[in-house]
Amino acid sequence: MNLAVTALDSTRGFLSPSGAEIVFVLVGLAVLGAALLTVTTKQLVHAALWLVVALGGLAIEYLLLTAEFIAWVQVLIYVGAVVVLVLFGLMLTRAPIGVSPDADSGNRWIALGVALAAAATLVTLVVDAFRSTWIDLGTVAGSTKANGVTLFRYWVLPFEALSVLLLAALVGAIVLSRREKKEP
Amino acid sequence: MHLVFPAVLAALLFCVGLYGVLARRNAVLMLMSVELMLNAVNLNLVAFDVWLRDTLHAGQALTLFTITVAAAEIGLGLAIVLLIFRNRGTADIDRVGRLADGDEKAGVDETEAETTVG
Numbered sequence: 663m664n665l666a667v668t669a670l671d672s673t674r675g676f677l678s679p680s681g682a683e684i685v686f687v688l689v690g691l692a693v694l695g696a697a698l699l700t701v702t703t704k705q706l707v708h709a710a711l712w713l714v715v716a717l718g719g720l721a722i723e724y725l726l727l728t729a730e731f732i733a734w735v736q737v738l739i740y741v742g743a744v745v746v747l748v749l750f751g752l753m754l755t756r757a758p759i760g761v762s763p764d765a766d767s768g769n770r771w772i773a774l775g776v777a778l779a780a781a782a783t784l785v786t787l788v789v790d791a792f793r794s795t796w797i798d799l800g801t802v803a804g805s806t807k808a809n810g811v812t813l814f815r816y817w818v819l820p821f822e823a824l825s826v827l828l829l830a831a832l833v834g835a836i837v838l839s840r841r842e843k844k845e846p
Numbered sequence: 847m848h849l850v851f852p853a854v855l856a857a858l859l860f861c862v863g864l865y866g867v868l869a870r871r872n873a874v875l876m877l878m879s880v881e882l883m884l885n886a887v888n889l890n891l892v893a894f895d896v897w898l899r900d901t902l903h904a905g906q907a908l909t910l911f912t913i914t915v916a917a918a919e920i921g922l923g924l925a926i927v928l929l930i931f932r933n934r935g936t937a938d939i940d941r942v943g944r945l946a947d948g949d950e951k952a953g954v955d956e957t958e959a960e961t962t963v964g
Contacts, residue, residue: 679848680847682847683847683848683851686847686851686852687851690851690855693855693859694855694858694859694862697859697862697863697882698862700862700866700878700879700882701862701863701865701866701869701870701875701879701882706872706874706875709875709878710878713878713881713882716859716882716885717881717885720885720888720889723852723855723889724889724892726847727847727852727892727893727896728896729892729895729896729906729909731906732888732892732906732909732910735910735913736888736913739913739914739916739917740881740885740913740916743917744881744916744917744920747920747921747924748874748877748878748881748920748924750924751874751877751924751927751928752874754928754931755872755873755874755927755928755931755937756931757872757874757937764871764938765870765871765872765875766869766870766871767869767870767871767939767940768940769868769869770869772868773864773865773868773869774865774869776864776865776868777861777862777864777865777868778861780860780861780864781857781858781861784857784860784861785854785857785858788850788853788854788857789850789854792849792850792853793850795848795849795850795897796847796848796849797847797848797849797852797893797896797897798899799847799896803895803896803899803903803906804892804895804896804903804906808903809903809906809907809910812902812903812906812907813903813907813910816902816907817902817907820907820911824911824914824915827914827915827918828914828917828918830918831918831919831921831922832921834922834925835921835922835924835925838922838925838926838928838929839925839928839929
């Protein structure tokens with residue numbers, strides 16, 4: 663048993679990354695870059711398109727973590743529906759095509775300071791806490807079958823409550839965006 | 847896979863979204879940054895669920911719920927933004943200050959916005 667553990671440990675380390683780890687880091691860098699462009703670009707429509715890259719890259723990360731069902735839900739809901747909604751929102755608020763110089767507000771530098779401080783704190787904390795923790799990716803953790811069984815066996819009540827919430831959001835959005843008839 | 851990789855990626859993605867929420871002026875761009883923050887949380891949930899091998903798959907079930915709540919949130923948020931745009935003629939959150947705390951300047955800005963519409 664001890665021998666097996668040490669043999670397993672010898673293959674684990676920062677200096678000898680596995681193939682999945684290399685792919686994860688590369689895709690993670692692409693996701694981070696796309697996210698940075700999403701929040702910094704001055705062209706509003708380009709921001710929505712970079713958001714597609716970031717969310718699609720996250721779907722690949724889910725696949726690498728063997729959560730395949732979540733990955734496809736991510737592609738369907740985020741890349742398919744949410745980004746289309748955002749693009750419609752940009753068009754309906756008459757977002758200018760091309761560079762809009764006032765996309766960022768004046769407190770950009772305060773925001774940068776807050777974000778950098780939060781990033782430094784969180785990354786230090788996370789690296790310190792999980793320095794010697796490994797995920798065992800030997801068996802698939804998030805197959806569609808496993809997810810469906812747990813969702814409809816143990817999580818039925820939250821699932822149904824969520825459908826009521828979706829209905830409420832649907833009705834709310836319709837009520838908010840309905841035009842009132844003007845009194846003559 | 848080392849757990850640090852997904853955890854650090856989620857932390858950095860959250861901070862990028864935080865910067866976007868604080869620095870963006872257009873309300874739709876702010877909603878996009880909120881989506882980035884929610885996705886960082888989802889990545890954390892999935893990574894910890896896979897790490898802990900939870901038999902109930904609580905992390906992945908919660909991820910599904912978060913995705914649904916995010917979809918509802920962005921639908922309602924965009925409806926509110928469109929309503930504000932229709933009434934004020936701007937989706938600029940710096941200029942929608944009527945609810946701000948005793949801010950004289952916000953009132954001025956708002957009348958300015960109304961004159962640009964009409």
